[in-house]
Amino acid sequence: MNSTTVRRVTVLGTGVIGTSIALALRRAGIHVALSDQDVGSLATAECMGAGIALMPGDPPADLVVIATPPSTVVSVLRDAQARGLGAVYTDVASTKARISAEAELAGCDLTSYVPGHPMAGRELSGPHAAHADLFAGRPWALCPHPATSPEAVRVVAEMVAVCGGAARILAPDAHDRVVAAVSHAPHLVSAALAARFAGADATTLSLVGRGLQDTTRIATGAPGLWCDILEQNAESVATVLEAVVRDLTEAASALRRSDRARSGALADLLTRGNRGREHIVAA
Secondary structure (H helix, E strand, C coil), X not given: CCXXXXXXXXXXXXXXXXXXXXXXXXXXXXXXXEECCCHHHXXXXXXXCCCEECCCCCCCEEEEEECCCHHXXXXXXXXXXXXXXXXXXXXXXXXXXXHHHHHHHCXXXXXXXXXXXXXXXXXXXXXXXXXXXXXXXXXXXXXXCCCCCHHHHHXXXXXXXXXXXXXXXXXXXXXXXXXXXHHHHHHHHHHHXXXXXXXXXXXXXXXXXXXXXHHXXXXXCCHHHHHHHHHHCHHHXXXXXXXXXXXXXXHHXXXXXXXXXXXXXXXXXXXXXXXXHHHHHHC
């Protein structure tokens, strides 16, 4: 039994993230109520031991976790607060600035709302892909509004710790710039590379090795969800992609030249790539 003061949590949305949070909380002995418009997903999460279905007469939770697509977070938050589902609210969407601004415009209670984003996930979707250790050792961004109460932040940070994550406080705009670089743009780059093989013949595919498999692994994410994410963070993602395109355009130009400058241009990109990879691994 965990020593957390959070005893009752309601999770709205039983996809891979919501169900993984629920499984981690249940393992710690916390009561978890689940809700999802997809009755099949809800039933699967229940069968996995992630919690029990939220009922109309259930008492308010200490914390409500909104684990729905980014474009639905504000409407779900507003409805949950109007129904009095809990004392504190958080979400797990991978964009924060637009959601925070829209929550304020919608008149949501910002004192009890802590925008959040666990930096963990899988290329698979749905409750079947969930597991309790998904967040172990992973950073979990919390992006409170200036009006958010310290107590609400404390409660959400406590939940993060129970799930094995490490809370990191960031401003919403800063969060979105960072995740554009470390998550959103890389997903599109992976998808663009994988798309080259959509019509590949058997001979080509017979020579595919681990390098290509690793590089394109995240391209299997659900297109609908990723379109939602990318549209929410469009400007920051576009800025990163433009920088990547510049590097690739210069590399392509260098490859078409026959002078000595070609090897220098390629070596520069490859050297920077080595250095960047070292930084990523050391982080």
